[in-house]
Amino acid sequence: MNSLTAIASLLLAGILTNNMVLAKFLGICPFLGVSKKVNTALSMSIAVTLVMVISTAVTYPIYKYILSPKYEYLETVVFILVIAAIVQLIEIFLKKFIKPIYNALGIYLPLITTNCAVLGITMLNITNELSYVESLFNALAAGLGFMLAMLLFSGVRERLETAEIPEFLKGLPITLISASLVSLSFLGFAGIGG
Amino acid sequence: MKNKNLGYFTNGLINENPVLRLVLGTCPTLAVTTAAINGIGMGLAATAVLVCSNAAISLLRNIIPDKVRIPAFITIIAGFVSVVQMLVKAFAPSIDKSLGIYLPLIVVNCIILARAEMFASKNPVLPSILDGLGMGIGFTATITLMGAIREILGAGTVFSLPVTSQFISPMIIFLLPPGGFFIFGILVAVSNALAKRKGKDIVMHLGCENCPSRGACNLKDTPESCDEKIIKEATVNE
Numbered sequence: 001m002n003s004l005t006a007i008a009s010l011l012l013a014g015i016l017t018n019n020m021v022l023a024k025f026l027g028i029c030p031f032l033g034v035s036k037k038v039n040t041a042l043s044m045s046i047a048v049t050l051v052m053v054i055s056t057a058v059t060y061p062i063y064k065y066i067l068s069p070k071y072e073y074l075e076t077v078v079f080i081l082v083i084a085a086i087v088q089l090i091e092i093f094l095k096k097f098i099k100p101i102y103n104a105l106g107i108y109l110p111l112i113t114t115n116c117a118v119l120g121i122t123m124l125n126i127t128n129e130l131s132y133v134e135s136l137f138n139a140l141a142a143g144l145g146f147m148l149a150m151l152l153f154s155g156v157r158e159r160l161e162t163a164e165i166p167e168f169l170k171g172l173p174i175t176l177i178s179a180s181l182v183s184l185s186f187l188g189f190a191g192i193g194g
Numbered sequence: 195m196k197n198k199n200l201g202y203f204t205n206g207l208i209n210e211n212p213v214l215r216l217v218l219g220t221c222p223t224l225a226v227t228t229a230a231i232n233g234i235g236m237g238l239a240a241t242a243v244l245v246c247s248n249a250a251i252s253l254l255r256n257i258i259p260d261k262v263r264i265p266a267f268i269t270i271i272a273g274f275v276s277v278v279q280m281l282v283k284a285f286a287p288s289i290d291k292s293l294g295i296y297l298p299l300i301v302v303n304c305i306i307l308a309r310a311e312m313f314a315s316k317n318p319v320l321p322s323i324l325d326g327l328g329m330g331i332g333f334t335a336t337i338t339l340m341g342a343i344r345e346i347l348g349a350g351t352v353f354s355l356p357v358t359s360q361f362i363s364p365m366i367i368f369l370l371p372p373g374g375f376f377i378f379g380i381l382v383a384v385s386n387a388l389a390k391r392k393g394k395d396i397v398m399h400l401g402c403e404n405c406p407s408r409g410a411c412n413l414k415d416t417p418e419s420c421d422e423k424i425i426k427e428a429t430v431n432e
């Protein structure tokens with residue numbers, strides 16, 4: 001029962017209070033770069049969630065059983081290379097065996113190789129000393145949180161297209177200021193789930 | 195010749211300032227700038243990695259096969275990041291604590307991979323080192339400035355010295371994530387306004403040149419934003 005509440009609070013924290021993008025500033029590039037249309041934002045975040053969960057599933061045992069306790073300083077090098085390889089493998093696998101998913105997500109996968117959100121979540125799982133199951137749920141929560149932020153923000157940006165924007169804020173500045181407002185709204189969740 | 199070398203160095207300071215003009219490395223820019231001192235720590239760590247990786251990649255530029263260059267670059271960068279991480283942990287533990295996970299995440303900092311791909315892999319060693327140094331100092335100066343602004347507004351101090359905290363109650367919101375996005379937006383707006391006055395383009399969106407995954411992506415080298423290209427590609431697929 002205890003572990004169930006722990007997992008529930010991980011999910012709540014990852015999605016709302018400790019949101020990957022809006023509270024931890026990880027994955028800002030896709031958040032600002034691929035959020036103009038709701039559809040692309042959704043596909044991108046599904047791809048990110050998939051890669052996050054699979055990467056965590058692979059890097060966690062590598063750290064626990066191979067790197068720890070003697071070679072912990074290799075964490076950065078090993079993790080980034082493993083993630084890059086995993087993304088390639090997922091791409092090849094989908095292309096060969098699950099063509100419809102590849103058609104929907106294929107373009108996004110190469111964009112995720114060096115995404116700091118993916119490397120960040122695998123490292124945070126280690127730093128926060130989570131168990132294997134907790135790590136997997138934490139990665140899932142982070143992915144879902146990323147998805148929520150992307151979807152909300154793409155909705156805002158679709159509205160911005162037709163809005164009248166002051167001359168000096170045109171372009172990237174207005175995008176950042178709207179991100180600030182979306183992030184402000186997430187502050188309201190602070191305190192939920194401990 | 196000397197002037198040309200100087201040009202490589204000054205390029206990163208203003209004209210191609212990595213944060214405000216190229217919009218590279220947005221994650222650390224937003225995440226660590228809650229205090230000016232964090233900006234300096236992050237900036238110097240990234241500069242050290244940038245100079246070393248630019249030098250190493252430039253030396254190896256004729257040996258690394260084109261097809262595996264991205265993994266090769268990442269490995270080189272990750273190596274230097276680990277070195278810097280251990281040095282910071284040993285000699286500046288307080289900075290290590292305040293930068294936390296963002297220190298190892300230098301490895302996926304777009305500035306470093308972008309300069310490796312756009313500059314170091316095509317140029318000799320000396321210009322690459324100067325380019326790394328200029329970009330690094332431009333990055334450090336900008337995020338320190340942003341850290342100082344957020345610190346003054348959010349805590350009333352600069353480098354932990356009280357400035358306005360005596361007579362204005364600090365607005366904590368500027369230390370929280372929304373304040374980060376807001377101040378960054380305003381800084382980009384100011385830099386856009388200055389660029390416009392000089393007749394240069396304003397920054398409209400994050401383009402391919404800013405993307406760390408550019409090398410792996412097959413949509414690169416068109417002036418549209420990522421969104422537009424992906425939408426176009428997706429409709430072709432259907």
